[in-house]
Amino acid sequence: MEKVLETLNLSKSYGRIRAVKDLSLEVGPGHVYGILGPNGSGKTTTLSIITGIIAADSGSYRWFDREPRATMRKNIGSLIEVPNFYPYLDLVRNLVIVARIKDKPLDDIDRVLKLVNLWERRKSRFDTLSLGMKQRLALAAVLLGNPSVLVLDEPANGLDPEGIAEVREIILQERQNQKTIIIASHILDEVEKVCTHVAVLKNGEAIARGRVHELLAVDDPVIVSCGEADRLKEEIVRAGLSESIEKQGEKLVIILRKGKTAGDINQFAFSKGIVLDHLETRKKSLESQFLELIK
Amino acid sequence: MRSILLNEITKIWSYTAFRTIILLHFILFLLVVLVTSRLDITVPGFSTDYLYQFPNIWEFFPWVASWFNLLLAILIIVMTGNEYSFRTFRQHVVDGFSRSQLLSGKAFLMLMIGIYSLLMVLLFSMIFGFIFTSDYSGGAFIRKTYILLVYFVQAIAFMSAGFFLAVLFRNTALAIILFILYRLIIEPVMRLFFPPEARLYFPMKVIANLTPMPEFLSISSGKRPSGGGVDTLSFREMGLMAEDLPVLVNLMLAIGYTAIFITLAWWLLRKRNL
Numbered sequence: 001m002e003k004v005l006e007t008l009n010l011s012k013s014y015g016r017i018r019a020v021k022d023l024s025l026e027v028g029p030g031h032v033y034g035i036l037g038p039n040g041s042g043k044t045t046t047l048s049i050i051t052g053i054i055a056a057d058s059g060s061y062r063w064f065d066r067e068p069r070a071t072m073r074k075n076i077g078s079l080i081e082v083p084n085f086y087p088y089l090d091l092v093r094n095l096v097i098v099a100r101i102k103d104k105p106l107d108d109i110d111r112v113l114k115l116v117n118l119w120e121r122r123k124s125r126f127d128t129l130s131l132g133m134k135q136r137l138a139l140a141a142v143l144l145g146n147p148s149v150l151v152l153d154e155p156a157n158g159l160d161p162e163g164i165a166e167v168r169e170i171i172l173q174e175r176q177n178q179k180t181i182i183i184a185s186h187i188l189d190e191v192e193k194v195c196t197h198v199a200v201l202k203n204g205e206a207i208a209r210g211r212v213h214e215l216l217a218v219d220d221p222v223i224v225s226c227g228e229a230d231r232l233k234e235e236i237v238r239a240g241l242s243e244s245i246e247k248q249g250e251k252l253v254i255i256l257r258k259g260k261t262a263g264d265i266n267q268f269a270f271s272k273g274i275v276l277d278h279l280e281t282r283k284k285s286l287e288s289q290f291l292e293l294i295k
Numbered sequence: 296m297r298s299i300l301l302n303e304i305t306k307i308w309s310y311t312a313f314r315t316i317i318l319l320h321f322i323l324f325l326l327v328v329l330v331t332s333r334l335d336i337t338v339p340g341f342s343t344d345y346l347y348q349f350p351n352i353w354e355f356f357p358w359v360a361s362w363f364n365l366l367l368a369i370l371i372i373v374m375t376g377n378e379y380s381f382r383t384f385r386q387h388v389v390d391g392f393s394r395s396q397l398l399s400g401k402a403f404l405m406l407m408i409g410i411y412s413l414l415m416v417l418l419f420s421m422i423f424g425f426i427f428t429s430d431y432s433g434g435a436f437i438r439k440t441y442i443l444l445v446y447f448v449q450a451i452a453f454m455s456a457g458f459f460l461a462v463l464f465r466n467t468a469l470a471i472i473l474f475i476l477y478r479l480i481i482e483p484v485m486r487l488f489f490p491p492e493a494r495l496y497f498p499m500k501v502i503a504n505l506t507p508m509p510e511f512l513s514i515s516s517g518k519r520p521s522g523g524g525v526d527t528l529s530f531r532e533m534g535l536m537a538e539d540l541p542v543l544v545n546l547m548l549a550i551g552y553t554a555i556f557i558t559l560a561w562w563l564l565r566k567r568n569l
Contacts, residue, residue: 076391
């Protein structure tokens with residue numbers, strides 16, 4: 001299967017600071033790939049390298065299994081950091097410039113302006129827009145010509161809750177259209193809602209990566225309650241089923257060993273003659289998982 | 296290539312600073328040629344009218360226009376500096392332009408401004424020339440027209456120097472200040488430390504010398520400089536002006552410097568992060 005993007009041991013330093021270190025990622029077609037990390041973790045540097053604006057010190061990357069070339073970027077809609085437009089030009093003229101660079105038809109400008117709710121402001125100068133509107137115009141530029149790949153760096157930056165919801169809608173819509181989307185964001189809740197895959201960066205290195213549900217499935221705590229909580233705890237520890245087990249009131253909070261499931265606990269309790277009153281798997285949020293990873 | 300050119304036109308068309316500088320350039324040139332045409336010199340045997348007659352006007356107007364090349368260079372610095380301050384060079388690369396295409400855009404812009412300037416000088420030379428000339432003998436109309444092309448090369452050379460500084464410093468104000476300082480102070484002072492014959496090879500000197508000051512004494516007395524001869528009144532032959540390099544050598548050197556400025560700018564664009 002053709003990979004949309006593959007990075008191999010990308011590294012980039014700014015003086016003594018290593019922004020990205022031996023970063024290898026693989027993004028397949030139709031993936032919505034979230035790149036997470038605290039400030040300074042190398043997210044923007046990574047996206048800047050793959051969009052051609054900065055050069056990596058070492059390592060390589062390939063788009064569509066081929067060496068990167070400027071013309072490839074015409075079919076990749078990218079928003080890196082902040083919207084960059086001519087402040088003295090109106091919205092339409094700014095998008096005309098983008099459309100010409102990307103070799104896209106000019107009549108697509110109306111469609112994307114309507115899509116991001118800026119059609120009414122099409123004759124306004126860029127410098128008269130609010131931050132949220134500027135961000136939406138940048139999204140319009142990204143969507144010009146219906147590119148097959150989107151690269152978005154903090155797309156919800158500066159947007160109000162309504163704007164964030166609109167951006168999420170657009171991304172979900174594009175995901176439904178089988179687009180490949182690479183997205184760096186701080187808003188973990190948003191990433192969790194839209195991403196299929198995720199990589200967590202810390203100090204320029206990927207400390208975790210994979211499918212979102214797999215990443216979240218790791219270390220999900222199992223909560224049980226029964227009349228013999230102390231005995232069950234002892235039995236579980238003796239059988240080596242858990243990484244950790246903690247009694248909280250009448251309940252046991254169990255972090256299972258790899259490969260064990262809540263069903264195994266139920267079966268185990270039954271085999272020991274203990275009847276469970278309550279059993280649930282508490283899903284971790286991406287946020288709590290992320291915070292644990294970057295600790 | 297067409298989209299690069301159209302994009303440059305879109306950028307300048309709605310830009311007030313661009314229109315203001317171009318208008319200023321046009322008005323200043325027009326003002327100088329109008330005012331000097333109205334000068335009434337009462338010295339017997341001398342008349343400024345000769346300056347406005349073919350073929351002298353082909354020498355005089357490009358020289359006057361060359362005073363305002365600084366404005367054209369500033370224009371290029373502003374337009375290039377904008378690309379850095381608006382971060383649009385960066386965005387163009389993200390959107391699919393190569394670094395060479397960024398350079399091509401500004402090369403097109405320099406050509407457009409150079410052609411505008413050339414047409415302005417050509418237009419006014421024709422208007423004033425036809426008004427003031429009564430004697431068209433000896434091919435007076437077409438003689439010295441080559442100076443127009445020399446002037447075009449000069450304008451492009453100045454602008455390419457400005458473009459190089461804008462790419463080097465990525466800051467409009469700094470590039471303008473350094474361009475003016477280099478043109479008016481740094482290079483003239485540097486030249487003083489070199490022997491007279493070497494001074495002629497400095498970039499700003501080479502470019503400025505493409506349109507040397509006309510021989511006013513000989514022209515305004517109705518005599519033409521001949522490079523010798525008893526009837527000729529010449530600043531150079533009177534020792535009031537330094538000798539210049541031959542025009543063709545000067546032209547080749549100016550084209551060479553232009554190529555160096557553009558190549559250095561391209562190298563910087565390729566090597567540095569945007």
